[in-house]
Amino acid sequence: xxxxxxxxxxxxxxxxxxxxxxxxxxxxxxxxDAIIDPANGNAILLPDAQRALxxxxxxxxxxxxxxxxxxAILDALSFPIAAxxxxxxxxxxxxxxxxxxxxxxxxxxGVASGSNYLAACDDACGKEEVDGKAIAAGVRxxxxxxxxxxxxxxxxxxxxxxxxxxxxxxxIAGHGEARAVVSCADITERKRAELLLGLEYxxxxxxxxxxxxxxxxQSVIRAMCESQGWDCGRYxxxxxxxxxxxxxxxxxxxSPAIEQFLEKSRGMVFRPGAGLAGRVCQSxxxxxxxxxxxxxxxxxxxxxxxxxxxxxxxxxxxxxxxVIGVLAFSSSNIRDPDDRMLQAVHSIGSxxxxxxxxxQALVALRRSEMRFRVLSSLASDWYWEQDSDLRxxxxxxxxAFGSADILGMTHWDLPNVVLTEEEWDEHKSQLAARWSxxxxxxxxxxxxxxxxxxxxxxxxxxxxxxxxxxxxxxxVDITKRKRAEIALRESEAxxxxxxxxxxx
Amino acid sequence: MARKRKDxxxxxxxxxxxxxxxxxxxxxxxPNSVRAVANLEAICKxxxxxxxxxxxxxVLQYPLRALADGIVVTPSLAKLFPLPTATVVxxxxxxxxxxxALGIVK
Numbered sequence: 131x132x133x134x135x136x137x138x139x140x141x142x143x144x145x146x147x148x149x150x151x152x153x154x155x156x157x158x159x160x161x162x163d164a165i166i167d168p169a170n171g172n173a174i175l176l177p178d179a180q181r182a183l184x185x186x187x188x189x190x191x192x193x194x195x196x197x198x199x200x201x202a203i204l205d206a207l208s209f210p211i212a213a214x215x216x217x218x219x220x221x222x223x224x225x226x227x228x229x230x231x232x233x234x235x236x237x238x239x240g241v242a243s244g245s246n247y248l249a250a251c252d253d254a255c256g257k258e259e260v261d262g263k264a265i266a267a268g269v270r271x272x273x274x275x276x277x278x279x280x281x282x283x284x285x286x287x288x289x290x291x292x293x294x295x296x297x298x299x300x301x302i303a304g305h306g307e308a309r310a311v312v313s314c315a316d317i318t319e320r321k322r323a324e325l326l327l328g329l330e331y332x333x334x335x336x337x338x339x340x341x342x343x344x345x346x347x348q349s350v351i352r353a354m355c356e357s358q359g360w361d362c363g364r365y366x367x368x369x370x371x372x373x374x375x376x377x378x379x380x381x382x383x384x385s386p387a388i389e390q391f392l393e394k395s396r397g398m399v400f401r402p403g404a405g406l407a408g409r410v411c412q413s414x415x416x417x418x419x420x421x422x423x424x425x426x427x428x429x430x431x432x433x434x435x436x437x438x439x440x441x442x443x444x445x446x447x448x449x450x451x452x453v454i455g456v457l458a459f460s461s462s463n464i465r466d467p468d469d470r471m472l473q474a475v476h477s478i479g480s481x482x483x484x485x486x487x488x489x490q491a492l493v494a495l496r497r498s499e500m501r502f503r504v505l506s507s508l509a510s511d512w513y514w515e516q517d518s519d520l521r522x523x524x525x526x527x528x529x530a531f532g533s534a535d536i537l538g539m540t541h542w543d544l545p546n547v548v549l550t551e552e553e554w555d556e557h558k559s560q561l562a563a564r565w566s567x568x569x570x571x572x573x574x575x576x577x578x579x580x581x582x583x584x585x586x587x588x589x590x591x592x593x594x595x596x597x598x599x600x601x602x603x604x605x606v607d608i609t610k611r612k613r614a615e616i617a618l619r620e621s622e623a624x625x626x627x628x629x630x631x632x633x634x
Numbered sequence: 635m636a637r638k639r640k641d642x643x644x645x646x647x648x649x650x651x652x653x654x655x656x657x658x659x660x661x662x663x664x665p666n667s668v669r670a671v672a673n674l675e676a677i678c679k680x681x682x683x684x685x686x687x688x689x690x691x692x693v694l695q696y697p698l699r700a701l702a703d704g705i706v707v708t709p710s711l712a713k714l715f716p717l718p719t720a721t722v723v724x725x726x727x728x729x730x731x732x733x734x735a736l737g738i739v740k
Contacts, residue, residue: 148706148707149706150706150723152723152724153706153707153723156707156723156724157707159724160666161666161709161723161724161725161727162666162707162708162709162723162724163660163661163664163665163666163667163708163709164661164664164693164707164708165706165707165708166693166697166700166701166705166706166707166708168701168706170697170701171693171697171698171699171700171701171702172697173661173693173694173697173700173708175661175664178664178665178666179661179664179665179666179667182663182664182665183661183662183663183664186662186663
């Protein structure tokens with residue numbers, strides 16, 4: 131504002147100096163750079179021209195000092211860059227490099243000017259040892275001119291979380307002091323996207339390999355924790371009948387505090403709207419509590435009382451848009467989610483939800499099958515199946531034909547069956563009409579020459595396209611009942627013979 | 635005389651037989667001065683081909699020259715020949731005005 135008012139006053143003074151109409155108009159239109167002082171011929175610069183000339187002067191001055199010029203160019207670069215000498219000493223580094231060295235700790239990135247880059251890489255220990263050795267070897271090869279360039283991707287930690295850098299070391303030709311240039315490109319966004327893509331793939335594999343819901347939940351929670359560096363995760367399933375969330379499964383890193391925390395979580399129940407899990411269940415939206423952040427209505431200690439003031443990531447597990455459970459992760463390094471992360475948790479929540487629903491359906495089907503088998507075994511002696519040619523394909527629990535292999539036979543081909551042609555023909559006509567039949571009785575002669583009696587019932591079977599695929603049914607040994615009936619009939623006959631009055 | 639000079643001879647046939655002689659007064663790399671040079675070059679190329687002689691005078695280097703020639707502001711273009719003389723002030727973005735001052739159009 132001050133500059134504007136000063137400039138306005140200056141313009142007024144200039145206009146007083148200029149008498150001619152065209153000149154005044156050109157000044158008003160901003161088309162004039164300077165006016166000539168009529169007293170001495172000196173040019174009085176207008177503000178815009180003055181600024182342009184000062185900038186030009188600065189550029190010219192900078193260009194005349196090659197070192198300053200080079201430094202200014204390097205500092206203007208947004209990515210970190212440093213020059214190394216023969217021994218790996220950081221000769222010079224740009225502003226971005228200095229900022230990176232000040233804020234990030236990690237092999238390949240946190241080496242300040244004047245320090246030895248190679249020594250820092252050689253001294254790396256722990257998880258960074260492998261990276262350190264690889265980078266040092268590559269840098270030595272470039273400095274020794276065994277290779278022109280060396281590239282390496284490495285990670286380093288800062289207060290803002292883990293970052294990834296693509297390190298590039300390029301040799302400098304000639305006999306100067308500088309032998310190599312190290313530059314770092316921040317590839318954190320790309321790496322995070324790759325990690326999330328990998329996580330989605332891992333989750334899909336976990337679900338494909340898991341035999342049970344419990345195994346699937348454990349492997350998915352573990353995959354998420356390992357991928358994101360989180361401490362532990364818990365799954366709360368929604369009990370539809372009671373309308374509450376109940377603790378179901380968990381996974382955590384090996385730590386007494388985490389184990390204690392997970393142990394205490396067992397038996398936890400949340401009403402919708404209560405606690406983080408309850409809030410997510412009610413809203414259907416993911417919830418992030420960053421480490422150390424104070425969320426309204428949630429005590430940080432409530433997230434993980436045994437592990438301190440942790441962050442949390444809680445998101446719904448859904449199927450067909452309905453929440454069926456909630457996954458809750460606790461860790462000190464939960465960071466603010468980006469769009470890709472939100473997309474990943476939504477995708478994982480949906481995948482897991484679909485899997486759990488399928489598992490529920492599968493368990494219900496298995497229970498139903500089990501009930502059917504129990505009931506059918508109670509109601510019959512054996513179970514049989516036929517193909518479309520009415521040949522037996524499966525017989526379970528039948529001892530009627532001894533050790534004879536009856537698979538592939540029709541019922542009328544069975545050995546030692548006693549039944550008239552007319553009776554078989556009637557049965558065959560029923561089968562040809564694809565009718566159900568019930569209590570079709572026939573007799574066989576057992577190895578002792580005694581008759582045995584059986585009754586079979588069957589239903590035609592069709593595939594999903596409606597094509598006939600055979601019959602299935604059950605069989606019952608009715609020998610005892612039949613023999614009792616025969617004995618009764620014979621007894622009745624004898625009794626009638628005794629009580630019949632003599633004819634003569 | 636030490637001057638920044640751009641001198642084009644009339645060795646090749648031109649659209650008009652008369653050679654136009656001009657002087658452009660500028661202030662180093664002032665934004666309007668830079669624009670004026672660019673605008674005048676475009677006008678010369680399109681309308682005068684090689685039939686012109688142009689002298690560019692930086693008033694920061696030759697302050698007395700502007701004073702002697704009666705120049706009040708920069709950039710200013712002075713047509714010196716053919717007579718009558720004329721002066722156009724500003725960054726020469728008004729092409730019609732420049733052409734009229736140079737006598738190329740009426």
